Amino acid sequence: MSTSREDVSAPAYILGIDLGTTSVKAALIDSDTKEIVSTASSETGAGVSSEIGPQGNEQDTSKIIRACSACVSGLPRDNLVKVRSIGVSGQMHGCVLWKSGNGWSNTGTSGYDTDKCSHLVTWQDQRCSSEFLASLPAPKSHLRLATGHGCATLFWLQRNRPEVIQEYDCAGTIQDFLVTMLCNLQKPLMSVQNAASWGYFDTINKVWNIEVLSEAGFPVHLLPDVKIPGVEAGHLESSWCGIPKGIPVGVALGDMQCSILPSLKIETDAVLNISTSAQLSFKMPRNFIPPHSEPGSAIEYFPYFNDSYLAVAAALTGGNALATLVKMLQQWMHDLGHETPQAQIYDKLLSSAQETKETDLVISPTLFGERHLPNQRASVTNITTENVSLGHLSRAACHGIISNLHDMMSRDFLVKSGVNRIVGSGSALTRNKVLQQEIESIFDLPLLYGQGGDAAVGAALTRTMKFTD
Template identity: 30%
Template sequence: MVVVGLDVGTTSIKIVVLDPAQTLYAPVWAAEEQHEAYTIHSSERAEQDPSVLLGVAVNLLRSVPETLAARVDRIALTGQMHGVVLWSQQNANAAANQTPNLKDSSLLPVSPLITWEDGRCSSAFLADLHKQATSQMQLSSGYGVASLAWLAKNNPDILSKATACGTIMDFVACSICEDAQPCMTPTNAASFGAFDAAQSCWQQPYIEEVAGIRFDLLPRIVSSGTRVGRLKSGILQADRTTEVQVLAAEGDHPCSVYAALNIIARPSSSVPAVQPSHSVPQAILNMGTSSQVAIVVPRSGLPADLKLNPSVEIRPYFAPELCMIVLASQTGGNALAALVTAFSRCTTELSDDAGAISSDAAFSKLIEKGCSLVKQTDRPPSISFRPTFYGERADTAMRGQIANIGLDASGELDFSFVGLFVAACRDLMLHLATMLDQLVGDTIAESSPTLLHRLGIQNLIATGRAIQRNPLLQHFASAAFRVPVRVLPLDSRADSALGVALLALPTV
């Protein structure tokens, strides 16, 4: 069985082809294409053109080598969570007048993709939505149900034109199928909002009466691995006599967790397991643009005193007896990238062009000199630097903060760009660890057990380019979380495209 995994991401789309007869954890072919789908990208609005995303996805599918395309049995999709796009059916005459990306599609987007980054839902608007919500419901700006509620109040014409809605990967899945009916898996529905994970269904009274959304717009809930439809002919460039199944899309974060856990376990079996060990909770730190800490745990093992907030959710996993405690932080590689860009800008402002240094060169130099500084002295930088430039869902007003700048022994200002960068890496990890431990207490003493300790977790698996490429983050992670940290190598491909492809294979 040859499987394609397709990840419709925020900035790029990735594709992998998995042939377990050759190797289980290394794709036999892979590609990635950056897309230019943003039409608006600001702190208040974040919208992308769904036709651009569909076009890139189809082009990647068409680029699969013919020898592999002829053997593909299933296509599994994943991608950016939370966001929403609305669409309607279009007839052949209407399709003929569309852009090239939509000419072969029976679906017509009637809205942009409102992404997870969108900020149009104000605190007051969200507070009104939460007044009649259940205690377990978390809605933030950029969540599908919150965006739909905003449209219902401010632009109802869009809703009246639509026949269905979903995440961008739900739209792509339906668009490339001959016979698709809109559907959504629990991993996507939980990120959309107003989803009852225990009953695996939408909260219909809330959606209709509080959010003001037509319930018939929402896709039906299906289990992971459900067939959406058969792939349209001509998308895979090969002569075929059998149909290719397209499976219901999954959220990208749980798929990356699934890939990491399977890579760590490296089971001797030729097929992956839902989780390498169901009885032992496991924790994964994923740090890319933002950061997520996911703890896969049996539902029966959830701490009774767990405190949820807008930055924390209990999400479904791929087996009914398991769930994930997910801490989603807005702070990750983006914070360090912003800091390095500021450093680079300083060199440009204070020198002519010949003396300027690029952001990439500055980043490499700061890591190199930062590692040397850490090795040379046991004394950490006295400066503290909370790099929360983007706020957090639990505190949108939170901003970055530099403190404790003093004088060194010689009377000089105890401050340097390298020291500031080291402090940013250290305090970024401390910020994430503190957010995690505050789920079971307002303050955490160094002698008290952390949430990871209480759950019996003995190490933290780390993945994502931001931490994989930064030895300073790796160095400070273990001290911050107070458990050993195992960083997966960059070539491990523990990403969501691989994860969703593994999910499409038969499991033990």
């Protein structure tokens, strides 16, 4: 069959999707130039109350999937018909369950009905106490287990809500669920990146700790098959949002790794990404074998691409701490009889902090603890009559976020590891000059901002790379 010159020269695009904690992002890149053609985002509004109370952190899976379809549909339709591959990333650690063949239905209107699957139990979930985690078998993995990790969540459900486990026969991260749905797979596939984030996964041999889990009564039938990052998971089962049926879809990836990929162009760089949470990371040398995480150590080694690893300080404290501060102030204003939009409060916080160049007010903003210190909580100290203004409060909160990261991965550790520059990215960082000032002051390393950091772009870029399973 002949092909016209017009067909040969027609641009082809790659779609990248990132299912984040609060929003979905989509990006189209040119498959040849790797340049970004178009982007879109949609807030999910997916948070729901958990039946177990404040310790639970859950999201409505159907709202996330609807936001995804809306986000992709927001890209130019003339470009969507030229999409030739799809890459997907999303929030790591979380767990959603569904029944094979009954987890979704194609509505035929660029969307899916996913009301029959479970809520997503997110990475922020706190149901697995330190005592509960101590009752679980030790993983045969260099990575520690923490609350919010998929396998810990499934252990908790097996012991406390066995009827939930009995209702479903598939499980995965939210991004694994999306790929399974788009490709109409009977059993989910999971990348090494997402498997490592669940716990009980040996990243060296790329296998689950089946024997350990089975002996402890874990529902091992729910564990997905695992593939190396970057390989194909399947093909688009039907046309979606104007994207042609049959195009390849990559196995779902971790949002941290995909957010780093566009930024990490020089191996002596470290990448600092601050969005809902925060991560400071750099790539380890070739043939690096990760050591087991020591108790209390804040640094872990996560699988990246092509059998390489990242040294990572993954903080649970990031933009979510500032968001909590904004919500608190909004509630106080409401209690005083004034309704003030959150955006207005946030802008006022930043402008006030800009006017307050330094403060002796000390805020440790670790509201959610940290994985290496799960019982740590936030605190405010050294309060005086001179430092109780809004500017001092905001400046101290931003300082605390960066100080917490520095406590986890210090400037000295970076320099000794060969890092000579930090690349900053992430929505909570790139639009917050105060956080940027605190990084420059605390880390005292050359800094570059706004270069990459978009996990949707990173997910798309992986579809241009070569991998073998």
